[in-house]
Amino acid sequence: MLIPATTVPATIIGAFAATAMFGFSINMLTLFGLVLAIGVVVDDAIVIVENAGHHIDRGKFDPKTTTIKAMGEVVGPVMGITLVLMAVFLPTAFLLGVTGQLYRQFALTMTRSARS
Numbered sequence: 001m002l003i004p005a006t007t008v009p010a011t012i013i014g015a016f017a018a019t020a021m022f023g024f025s026i027n028m029l030t031l032f033g034l035v036l037a038i039g040v041v042v043d044d045a046i047v048i049v050e051n052a053g054h055h056i057d058r059g060k061f062d063p064k065t066t067t068i069k070a071m072g073e074v075v076g077p078v079m080g081i082t083l084v085l086m087a088v089f090l091p092t093a094f095l096l097g098v099t100g101q102l103y104r105q106f107a108l109t110m111t112r113s114a115r116s
Contacts, residue, residue: 004045011041018112024105033109040085044078086111 015034024030052070056063093107094100 004042007041007045008038011037014112015109018109021112022105022108024109027105029102029106030109033106037110040081044081047078048074 012034015030015037018024019026019030048071051074052063052067055061055066055070060066061069089107089110091107092103093111095103
């Protein structure tokens with residue numbers, strides 16, 4: 001419970017910081033990027049919690065040690081998910097024209113939020 005409770009506010013703060021930093025307005029695309037980024041962060045938190053639960057079921061260590069070990073094991077996949085999202089959404093920030101302006105807000109909000 002603590003993992004989503006700490007990562008979701010960080011994602012929201014990151015999204016609004018990106019919105020302010022790039023001078024974007026709060027519109028449907030930036031809010032959609034925010035919702036999508038929160039979903040990705042919660043998905044990452046579920047991966048961590050499931051891995052910790054797997055280790056706790058084995059019963060070899062106390063919960064704190066087990067959670068630290070489980071988080072160490074999934075750092076690579078979580079970072080991989082973040083890098084793939086950035087590789088997918090960041091190029092859309094460079095589209096030209098009106099479509100590019102619309103997707104730029106979405107792409108940069110999503111990229112900044114996923115990094116948080």
